[in-house]
Amino acid sequence: LVEFSILKDNWHLNSGASHSDTILGSGDDAAVVRVPTGFELCTSIDTMVEGVHFFRGLSPELLAYKLIAVNLSDMAAMGAKPKWAMFSVCLEEYDDEFIAKFSNSLNSANRRYGVELVGGDLNEGPNVFTISIMGLLPEGLAMTRSGAKVGDRVFCSGCLGDAALALTKLTSEQELSIDVFEKVLPALHMPVPQVFLGQRLLGHASACVDMSDGLVGDAGHIARCSNVTIEIDINKLPLSDAYKLYMQQGGFLRYAVAGGDDYQLLFTISPDKVAMLDNIATDLDIRLTEIGEVKPKAEKGIFLTEDGKETNIRPKGYQHFR
Amino acid sequence: LVEFSILKDNWHLNSGASHSDTILGSGDDAAVVRVPTGFELCTSIDTMVEGVHFFRGLSPELLAYKLIAVNLSDMAAMGAKPKWAMFSVCLEEYDDEFIAKFSNSLNSANRRYGVELVGGDLNEGPNVFTISIMGLLPEGLAMTRSGAKVGDRVFCSGCLGDAALALTKLTSEQELSIDVFEKVLPALHMPVPQVFLGQRLLGHASACVDMSDGLVGDAGHIARCSNVTIEIDINKLPLSDAYKLYMQQGGFLRYAVAGGDDYQLLFTISPDKVAMLDNIATDLDIRLTEIGEVKPKAEKGIFLTEDGKETNIRPKGYQHFR
Numbered sequence: 305l306v307e308f309s310i311l312k313d314n315w316h317l318n319s320g321a322s323h324s325d326t327i328l329g330s331g332d333d334a335a336v337v338r339v340p341t342g343f344e345l346c347t348s349i350d351t352m353v354e355g356v357h358f359f360r361g362l363s364p365e366l367l368a369y370k371l372i373a374v375n376l377s378d379m380a381a382m383g384a385k386p387k388w389a390m391f392s393v394c395l396e397e398y399d400d401e402f403i404a405k406f407s408n409s410l411n412s413a414n415r416r417y418g419v420e421l422v423g424g425d426l427n428e429g430p431n432v433f434t435i436s437i438m439g440l441l442p443e444g445l446a447m448t449r450s451g452a453k454v455g456d457r458v459f460c461s462g463c464l465g466d467a468a469l470a471l472t473k474l475t476s477e478q479e480l481s482i483d484v485f486e487k488v489l490p491a492l493h494m495p496v497p498q499v500f501l502g503q504r505l506l507g508h509a510s511a512c513v514d515m516s517d518g519l520v521g522d523a524g525h526i527a528r529c530s531n532v533t534i535e536i537d538i539n540k541l542p543l544s545d546a547y548k549l550y551m552q553q554g555g556f557l558r559y560a561v562a563g564g565d566d567y568q569l570l571f572t573i574s575p576d577k578v579a580m581l582d583n584i585a586t587d588l589d590i591r592l593t594e595i596g597e598v599k600p601k602a603e604k605g606i607f608l609t610e611d612g613k614e615t616n617i618r619p620k621g622y623q624h625f626r
Numbered sequence: 627l628v629e630f631s632i633l634k635d636n637w638h639l640n641s642g643a644s645h646s647d648t649i650l651g652s653g654d655d656a657a658v659v660r661v662p663t664g665f666e667l668c669t670s671i672d673t674m675v676e677g678v679h680f681f682r683g684l685s686p687e688l689l690a691y692k693l694i695a696v697n698l699s700d701m702a703a704m705g706a707k708p709k710w711a712m713f714s715v716c717l718e719e720y721d722d723e724f725i726a727k728f729s730n731s732l733n734s735a736n737r738r739y740g741v742e743l744v745g746g747d748l749n750e751g752p753n754v755f756t757i758s759i760m761g762l763l764p765e766g767l768a769m770t771r772s773g774a775k776v777g778d779r780v781f782c783s784g785c786l787g788d789a790a791l792a793l794t795k796l797t798s799e800q801e802l803s804i805d806v807f808e809k810v811l812p813a814l815h816m817p818v819p820q821v822f823l824g825q826r827l828l829g830h831a832s833a834c835v836d837m838s839d840g841l842v843g844d845a846g847h848i849a850r851c852s853n854v855t856i857e858i859d860i861n862k863l864p865l866s867d868a869y870k871l872y873m874q875q876g877g878f879l880r881y882a883v884a885g886g887d888d889y890q891l892l893f894t895i896s897p898d899k900v901a902m903l904d905n906i907a908t909d910l911d912i913r914l915t916e917i918g919e920v921k922p923k924a925e926k927g928i929f930l931t932e933d934g935k936e937t938n939i940r941p942k943g944y945q946h947f948r
Contacts, residue, residue: 327666328768331851333703333836334670334761336768339661344649347744348656349712349758353751356716381655390671392756394678422669429675430752434714436671439656446650446658514655529653 316407320414320421323387328422335422337388343440346384350375354431359474364406366493367433372413374516375437376497377567381514383447383506384439386499388422389414392436394429417499447505447512447571452530456510456572458596459581461498463544464519466491468563469555481553487546495567502569504584509571518562520606522570523596527605530572535607536596538615561608572598638729642736642743645709650744657744659710665762668706672697676753681796686728688815689755694735696838697759698819699889703836705769705828706761708821710744711736714758716751739821769827769834769893774852778832778894780918781903783820785866786841788813790885791877803875809868817889824891826906831893840884842928844892845918849927852894857929858918860937883930894920 319329328336339345352371354360372389379386391410414421419437466488473480480488498514505512511530515522519536527534541560543551551557573581578594585592599607608615641651650658661667674693676682694711701708713732736743741759788810795802802810820836827834833852837844841858849856863882865873873879895903900916907914921929930937 328770332770332772333700333834334668334706336666336668336704336763338666338765341663344658344660345667345760346656346658347710347712347758347760349714349746349756351714351716351747351749351756353716353749353754356749356751378655382658384656388669390669390758392671392673392758394673394675394752394754424671425673427673427675427678429678429754432675432716432751432754434671434673434756436669436712436714436758438667438669441658443660444649448650448654450654512655 316404317421318411320411321418323420326388326420326422330421330423335388335390337422337438339440342443344443344446346379346382346439346441346446347437348375348378349434349436350378351432351434364402365409368406368409369413369494371433371435372410372419373495373497374567375435376417376499377495377514377516379437379439380498380502380569381447381512382441383445383502383512384441385503386417386419386437386439388438389419390436391421391424392434393424394427394432396429396431417497442506445506447502447509449511449513449526449529452511452526452532452572452598453574454532454598454600456574456598457578457594458534458536458570458572458598459592459594460515460519460542460568460570461501461590461592462566462568463542463547463591464566464568465547465560465563466544467495467565468518468559469547469550471565472559480550484546484550484553487544492565495565497567498569500588501584501590504588505571508577508580509573512569512571515566515568515570516564518564519560519570520562524605526570526572531601533599533602533605533607534596535599535609537609537611539610540593540595542591542593638726639743640733642733643740645742648710648742648744652743652745657710657712659744659760661762664765666765666768668701668704668761668763668768669759670697670700671756671758672700673754673756686724687731690728690731691735691816693755693757694732694741695817695819696889697757698739698821699817699836699838701759701761702819702821702824702891703769703834704763705767705824705834706763707825708739708741708759708761710760711741712758713743713746714756715746716749716754718751718753739819764828767828769824769831771833771835771848771851774833774848774854774894774920775896776854776920776922778896778920779900779916780856780858780892780894780920781914781916782837782841782864782890782892783823783912783914784888784890785864785869785913786888786890787869787882787885788866789817789887790840790881791869791872793887794881802872806868806872806875809866814887817887819889820891822910823906823912826910827893830899830902831895834891834893837888837890837892838886840886841882841892842884846927848892848894853923855921855924855927855929856918857921857931859931859933861932862915862917864913864915
């Protein structure tokens with residue numbers, strides 16, 4: 305396996321952030337990091353495959369950004385503060401321009417989110433990009449999928465459905481007016497990982513996931529793990545102006561209900577803590593919307609309503625675009 | 627990205643080992659683990675690509691074994707005790723038999739080496755397998771590449787060159803007698819990661835690497851990082867009986883000198899600690915061989931000798947077999 309030092313040199317990769325808790329960064333057989341007393345280590349891994357998670361020809365800047373963003377989103381969902389990452393890449397051919405642009409974009413995102421790159425490897429092969437990420441969590445506070453309690457309110461961050469809507473045009477599933485398409489495309493290409501929100505929710509939200517599979521799918525994870533039913537009022541879903549315009553043009557709500565790739569957080573929180581969310585939303589300049597409630601476990605894990613009545617909408621399940 | 631729970635169910639993967647320091651295993655957005663007081667976290671990532679690191683058609687058992695073994699070998703080189711792993715896979719097509727065999731082999735290796743699988747993802751795509759691994763190191767004791775001191779003795783574990791020799795037949799670089807081939811093939815397919823040796827060397831060896839690039843290449847890493855020259859007596863290299871037979875049949879020493887994929891440890895140790903190695907070798911039932919000495923930095927980072935004189939051998943650099 306090619307030395308990471310070569311990867312760094314040839315790729316113009318740097319460490320991104322730099323942490324005093326890094327004992328040994330890249331350049332040895334493994335990295336060594338210190339987890340401070342009172343903290344736990346939170347870690348996940350995500351892979352992006354050409355033709356499955358992104359189209360061939362996607363700009364290297366967007367590719368690198370999204371690769372780290374989807375990993376950061378996992379940290380956000382747990383409430384962890386991201387600290388370190390390792391990067392493993394297979395690339396069909398070397399192209400200096402691709403590499404320079406990819407590296408600059410990854411370096412920049414790493415600095416912005418406080419991630420230090422501590423290792424990785426470079427391989428010849430089909431275009432597959434993997435990052436494994438590590439973050440810190442105060443002991444015992446991890447936000448899991450299993451803590452939702454009956455009576456908790458269900459919230460999501462940001463707007464839903466823009467990324468999935470953009471994808472429908474890229475896959476020729478439907479035409480979109482240029483007004484709509486241009487405004488929803490950034491949600492697909494440059495999702496903003498909600499790491500700061502995740503950390504603010506720590507100790508307050510009862511359950512949390514990041515929405516990569518789509519609202520219904522990801523709410524289903526909380527419902528299943530928490531052994532509850534989640535009722536969602538589809539009239540309350542936060543929609544962007546562009547999505548509303550699309551609806552006015554005869555569009556469908558299903559991409560907001562069940563489209564994937566939103567990378568917003570979906571969380572449950574007890575009613576007495578709802579008031580604090582205003583401050584968080586203001587501090588972080590984000591939108592937090594109450595969209596439902598946690599109910600006792602029923603036949604269906606997810607119960608969609610419109611103004612309190614069961615809806616007729618049958619959300620189409622999200623599929624990757626291959 | 628497909629849920630790891632699906633990966634586990636469809637793949638018959640289990641957690642392998644089970645640790646009390648695992649706060650949250652697979653099935654959430656990320657795993658959470660505890661690093662006990664007095665320890666540091668050691669981590670690395672390795673990818674295996676079909677056609678680059680292994681041939682298409684390699685049995686799933688051998689593939690899974692080698693994937694975890696090369697990762698364990700990185701832990702061994704640092705002296706870390708492996709604890710947790712995450713597994714990310716791209717697979718062209720699902721085949722129940724492949725999956726069952728792969729999973730059984732990975733489960734079994736994980737149990738054997740005390741590794742708990744705490745996450746991962748499954749993707750459609752070209753055959754690419756990645757593991758990121760985490761282990762524990764007593765604070766401040768990591769064996770790096772940079773600690774070799776002039777006068778230290780150079781040791782390696784096991785025998786050298788068998789894996790590279792086996793590869794020459796698989797790539798049709800040369801014919802091998804069946805006696806030789808059958809006996810060297812396991813070194814290529816089932817390298818034994820020296821994790822127990824690594825932990826025993828902790829606090830004693832001054833520098834250590836695992837030999838994936840080949841003796842000369844990996845000794846070069848220590849020489850460069852430690853700012854020394856490493857002198858190796860090629861007459862002292864430990865050879866298997868099969869390799870010796872190959873030499874008698876007119877073979878070359880170069881695969882032992884510079885072939886890759888050995889996954890043995892190469893380490894330096896001060897002369898006053900050499901005596902303790904006998905006990906370690908006996909306890910672990912492995913071979914430890916003194917093959918050279920650390921010298922002041924000279925023009926060449928690696929100096930190959932035969933009975934004290936510079937040798938004429940010009941090792942051919944190791945190349946992956948694509």
